[in-house]
């Protein structure tokens with residue numbers, strides 16, 4: 001069901017140093033039926049650092065079939081994501097103004113949210129995603145989708161049937177992949193000679209700097225800095241030519257790469273060097289920084305528990321808003337269940353009337369906030385706190401307050417206090 005990581009997935013070094021343990025936690029995205037009393041599955045959630053290339057990675061790998069075959073996370077639910085992908089499609093149109101007959105392949109295409117934006121710009125699109133439920137939603141929206149995990153043979157199949165791709169995109173999947181070398185070999189195979197591969201993932205610099213430990217869960221195997229990534233791409237014949245920062249997931253990187261042999265696109269060396277310089281300045285190539293991060297994580301846990309416990313003593317009613325995977329990590333790591341949080345409201349129908357494994361806090365439709373009138377709403381998807389406060393305007397207008405758990409637990413009454 002899972003295996004222990006023996007060596008670094010980028011450089012094969014066996015010098016792995018464990019710096020964070022969040023305990024034995026259930027899978028964050030596999031929701032359980034409310035009334036079923038099945039034994040939830042728990043797996044160790046620990047992060048190790050490769051002392052040679054500085055890749056942070058989980059100490060174990062849970063089999064992807066367990067994690068991704070029926071995925072509850074739908075990208076389109078958040079308007080933040082829709083805007084984000086629209087901007088990506090526009091970025092790409094600047095590189096390839098002639099979109100007719102240009103193929104865009106999206107790896108882990110989820111419900112087709114990103115490809116929908118590329119289709120609007122006139123590209124031919126094809127999604128690849130292993131989740132049957134999400135692929136069905138994408139197909140209904142007119143986004144052709146192969147129900148598969150990404151690998152080299154899928155890349156060959158696409159090349160045979162539809163030719164090479166001008167654009168290969170992989171948003172929020174690369175960090176979920178164990179065999180990153182094979183993943184990139186597949187990209188290299190399907191990518192046209194002047195094509196662009198874009199990948200996005202949360203930037204480990206923010207994870208460490210802002211103590212965003214709630215982005216750690218079993219799906220998320222690697223926590224990338226730019227330096228180890230360059231080593232990895234180079235080893236597979238790809239060159240990173242530009243990097244943009246985006247606010248998604250508390251601060252992500254959008255990495256643009258191309259075939260090493262492609263001389264048409266110019267590499268922005270000064271941009272790439274500036275990221276490495278910043279990583280050096282922040283002491284991210286220094287093991288001590290990671291032990292400090294672990295210490296801060298523990299401090300936040302204690303502060304969050306203290307805050308909830310104080311409110312409970314005052315007989316306050318607390319609910320959550322936004323059943324993101326990070327809520328599962330936060331609650332299960334802190335040992336918080338219905339003792340503190342009565343329910344979590346979420347607009348995604350696929351999550352409603354289910355519960356996170358472990359803590360078993362029920363996920364209910366947003367109208368439950370109107371019915372049970374909690375005094376406080378914990379904003380688990382705190383990186384989009386502003387959007388969430390706007391969505392729960394009735395709670396606010398009735399004097400309800402919010403708890404933002406990270407970067408440090410605090411109570412706010414509206415957007416101005418974020």
Ligand SMILES: [Zn+2]
Nearest residue numbers: 008011050053
């Ligand atoms: Zn390494």
